[in-house]
Amino acid sequence: MNKTDFVTILSKKQLFLPPLSGFTDYPYRTILSRFSPPFIITEMVNAKAVIMKNRKTMEMLKIVKGEHKNGVQLLGNDPFEMAQAAEKVHSMGFDYIDINMGCTVKKVISKGQGVALMKNEQLACDIVESVSNSVDIPVTVKMRLGYCDQTRNVISLSKKLEGSGAVALTIHGRTGEKKFGPNLEYATISQVARSLSIPVVANGGITPMNALTVLKKTDAIAVMPGRSIIGNPWVITEIRCLFEQIPYLGPTLEQKKKVVLDHGSLLCDFYGERSGIVHFRKILPRYFETCQNLRGLKHDVTSINILSEVETLIDRIHETAGIIFYH
Ligand SMILES: Cc1cc2nc3c(=O)[nH]c(=O)nc-3n(C[C@H](O)[C@H](O)[C@H](O)COP(=O)(O)O)c2cc1C
Structure with missing residues (x-):
């Protein structure tokens, strides 16, 4: 998929499904695909494990066939390894690659990966540049407002990531410190969206109830629901009905x-x-x-x-x- 097609679909459908470790595995991605989402993405997969062709990781990368575009999320902090893993997943048939800069799991942060990358802007940019140069499919980044409340660098970093080749950014409206707490900062997502030329996807606390409001409030091109899709693939239909202004009938x-x-x-x-x-x-x-x-x-x-x-x-x-x- 080329970058223009990616952005066109994103802007038309306005829905971007999330990576959810332990949940968006091949079985659930198969279920999700039946609800015709525009994009479906894997759980985060470790770049090193992709390169090593780790058996479990290869299984995680099973592609769900269908009309949707398939994304894969890579986790890592070595630009060279990330590029190698990107080439591998590209050859497997994935349509786009997302880079994880939001994970707050201790084991991940302690290795300087996930949200810890937000503390090292140069390295974050090197990764995006290296991955973008290694494949000709869209490269996106999913990040938070900052590593912690004291270091809210989402605006400066997102500008740099745009310059490094990112095609779109998903902004989770919480800092790493806030993990999954209340008080989403949608105004900051809007600030990011207004300061970039590439599209921004709003994430954090999104449900069909607030999807339209968040879309408007954040100036985002699309919304990414998170935990609300767990055990509820109908969120896809409900959000689509909402955006297309057609009545939604839930499942019996x-x-x-x-x-x-x-x-x-x-x-x-x-x-x-x-x-x-x-x-x-x-x-x-x-x-x-x-x-x-x-x-x-x-x-x-x-x-x-x-x-x-x-x-x-x-x-x-x-x-x-x-x-x-x-x-
Ligand atoms: C169980 C679980 C697993 C997650 N796994 C990932 C992941 O693999 N990659 C990622 O970028 N974010 C991951 N996230 C974060 C979500 O994609 C999303 O950004 C977050 O849940 C905020 O959205 P929400 O408030 O609507 O849940 C995970 C979150 C949860 C709760």
Whole structure:
């Protein structure tokens, strides 16, 4: 995909899906693809592991076929390695590459990766330049407002990253210090958007309820929902309906159960039944967050071990007079 096509799709569809480690794996990307998002991206993958062709990493890079564009997010802090990994994922068929400059996990920061790159503007730029020069697909960066509250350098750094070849930037409206806390700083995202020529995607706290407001408030080209897509691929449809000003009809309970079963089954195919179900234990309740007795569901899900037990469990979810409950 060339840069112009990338920006055209982004500006038309105004939706950019997030990388979510532990969630946007191949099985969930497959589910997401059924909702026709314009872009789908992998979880962050370690550049070194890509170069070494680590078996697990190669599995994480399985491409979901469909109409959407496939992105891959690279994590690392060595410009040469990042470029090598970029060449590899490009040859695998990915349509764009995102560089992680927002992750706040201790293990990542301690290696000078993720949000720690925001503290080293020169290195951050060298990485973007090196990756951009190594592939002819769009290179984007996902970053925060700064490493910590005292070092809010998103404006200066984003200008430099634009000069280094980034085609678009996703700005998560929190500093690294704030991790996933409340008080999103959408005004700062707007400042960034207005100071650049490349498009900015707004991220942080986005749901279908506020997507339109955030889009306007931030002067962004698109929004990137985050945790709200976990157990809720319908967010894609809901945001699309919102932007296209068409009525949105949510899924019926039966439709939802069908997606849940498919998700469970895809996880088992991908990881093997034992491991797939262990993965699914943390995901299944997310599909039914508004149900009565969610506590009971969360408790019982911990003892499922095989796919058929998923079916038995969700058979216990019912709807009466618009209220969904688990018993
Ligand atoms: C479980 C989890 C995993 C995440 N994994 C990644 C990741 O791999 N790469 C990344 O750039 N951000 C990652 N993020 C950050 C999200 O993409 C997003 O920026 C963040 O959740 C803010 O959006 P929200 O407030 O709507 O959730 C992750 C967040 C969570 C909660």
